[in-house]
Amino acid sequence: NAGVTQTPKFQVLKTGQSMTLQCAQDMNHEYMSWYRQDPGMGLRLIHYSVGAGITDQGEVPNGYNVSRSTTEDFPLRLLSAAPSQTSVYFCASSSPRGGGGNEQFFGPGTRLTVL
């Protein structure tokens, strides 16, 4: 199993550009989520999904869109990049088997810089 994969590893954007961060998992996990982590800070939840076709907002959803058309993929779209979105983005997944709230598996992260 590859686990949770994220692409790209690094990205530089100009203000106003749009892009999609990719996240995929091969563990058949229903739950997937996106976080951002600013320097010296903890993780903040952007959006999450409890299954294909179902998404919901986290703590800091503004400026980001998500969709979940398959169990495996959970892309994060930046609609119009701003310097405040410079951060490291992590994707994670878990399985609700056994009642939910199970361990999350994290991807390696995408380091995004917006100029």
Place this chain on the structure above:
Amino acid sequence: SQQGEEDPQALSIQEGENATMNCSYKTSINNLQWYRQNSGRGLVHLILIRSNEREKHSGRLRVTLDTSKKSSSLLITASRAADTASYFCVPISGTYKYIFGTGTRLKVLA
């Protein structure tokens, strides 16, 4: 969903010593999880303790949970330089929103 609050914010110890970090939360939980992050890399799940458990061990890790005080502690015994990382607790209250706090930054000095 709720966020755990880790204490202390930072901790420096010598190699071989034990490291203890604490976590407090506000409302009842189904379980509580601890994660480790090495220097800006992805997070790794360390241990999950359910609300009906009081103590759990995994290798050099010992986690306790006191639901009456709404607190948990993570003990790392015989610390190594490789344990240098940030540690996060995540209280799970039955939803799928895993909310992270700011963590405890542990530095183990060789």
